Amino acid sequence: MISDPGRTRLALQAAQLYYVQDMTMDAIARELSTSRSSVSRLLSAARETGLVEIKIHSPQEARNHLEAQFSDRYGVTAHVVPVPTSSSSYERLQRTARTAAGVLATAVRSNLTVGLAWGATLSAVARNLPSKPLHDVHVVQMNGAMNLRTEGLSYAGDLLGRYADALGATLHEFPVPAFFDNPETKLAMWRERSVRSVLDIQADVGLFFFGLGAPKGEVPSHVYTDGYLDAVDMAEIMDSGIVGDCATVFYRIDGSDDGLALNGRSSGPPLDTIRQIPHRLCVVSGRTKRQSLEGALAAGLITELVVDEGLARSVLSH
Numbered sequence: 001m002i003s004d005p006g007r008t009r010l011a012l013q014a015a016q017l018y019y020v021q022d023m024t025m026d027a028i029a030r031e032l033s034t035s036r037s038s039v040s041r042l043l044s045a046a047r048e049t050g051l052v053e054i055k056i057h058s059p060q061e062a063r064n065h066l067e068a069q070f071s072d073r074y075g076v077t078a079h080v081v082p083v084p085t086s087s088s089s090y091e092r093l094q095r096t097a098r099t100a101a102g103v104l105a106t107a108v109r110s111n112l113t114v115g116l117a118w119g120a121t122l123s124a125v126a127r128n129l130p131s132k133p134l135h136d137v138h139v140v141q142m143n144g145a146m147n148l149r150t151e152g153l154s155y156a157g158d159l160l161g162r163y164a165d166a167l168g169a170t171l172h173e174f175p176v177p178a179f180f181d182n183p184e185t186k187l188a189m190w191r192e193r194s195v196r197s198v199l200d201i202q203a204d205v206g207l208f209f210f211g212l213g214a215p216k217g218e219v220p221s222h223v224y225t226d227g228y229l230d231a232v233d234m235a236e237i238m239d240s241g242i243v244g245d246c247a248t249v250f251y252r253i254d255g256s257d258d259g260l261a262l263n264g265r266s267s268g269p270p271l272d273t274i275r276q277i278p279h280r281l282c283v284v285s286g287r288t289k290r291q292s293l294e295g296a297l298a299a300g301l302i303t304e305l306v307v308d309e310g311l312a313r314s315v316l317s318h
Contacts, residue, residue, distance in 0.1 A: 012051055015052045020099055025040060067080050074297045083310060096284075100281075103306055104129065104209055104281060111135065111136045113204045116159075116209055116210070118141070119210075120211070122159060122209070139169045140201045140205065142210075145174075172198055174202075179267070202269060206277070208281065210282055212296055214289045215243070215244075221245075243291040244289070244296060246299075246301055255296070280304070284305070290315055290318070293307070294315055
């Protein structure tokens with residue numbers, strides 16, 4: 001039994017890095033500023049004392065303090081990913097994505113409809129998603145991807161296809177623009193039977209998996225960089241106090257979205273619709289997405305969160 005609470009926390013951290021982040025003992029030793037043999041002893045102690053069985057377990061006395069704070073303050077289940085402060089934005093995203101892939105694989109079950117919002121973060125998760133063939137699982141695209149510069153269809157289709165393949169699921173694409181030129185055009189298309197059929201599947205989503213877009217980010221969000229928004233749209237984003245988007249639906253720092261004209265043209269589900277989905281699993285990394293995450297939490301869009309440690313600390317410090 002590890003009697004020293006400090007050593008217990010160190011053993012848990014080493015176990016998370018080794019079993020969840022798939023780091024070598026040499027890399028862990030460098031990160032913890034200790035020797036490889038010390039890491040080996042920490043991992044052995046973690047196994048012997050029950051911190052690690054088939055997966056990593058955190059007993060009540062060693063529960064991650066940041067995760068507990070998120071649960072207490074925001075009412076969400078949080079998975080805080082340990083990442084060194086010196087890590088690049090790319091490495092931060094990759095570590096967060098690896099953890100998120102495991103969380104998602106655990107959450108998905110047979111006879112479930114999974115909604116996905118395309119983006120750079122979900123692309124990173126897809127590269128780490130383990131194969132878990134299930135029965136009667138449907139993966140549905142929650143927002144369109146077409147824009148003026150590119151169709152966006154191949155990008156979104158390839159991305160969602162990777163999730164469907166990993167889960168043995170039926171894929172339902174949503175071949176509409178990310179943003180319509182006119183809200184009336186959107187309303188007319190929503191009456192088309194082919195589009196209506198996808199909207200009906202979206203209405204059955206039990207698990208919504210998504211990242212958060214931000215006007216400024218370490219890893220640029222596709223919606224702000226790939227031709228989806230013109231200069232007039234970007235001016236509206238700045239003038240309206242928009243801090244982020246969920247499936248191309250925008251919100252402010254306080255979680256409000258009233259009076260935002262862009263949302264009338266968006267193909268993504270309204271925030272009220274998102275809030276009705278039982279399980280809403282969000283993955284986000286990078287401190288430049290602090291306001292985007294704060295707004296999403298204020299809006300009540302998240303029930304479960306995978307977040308890197310630096311961003312978690314930044315949000316909780318405000």
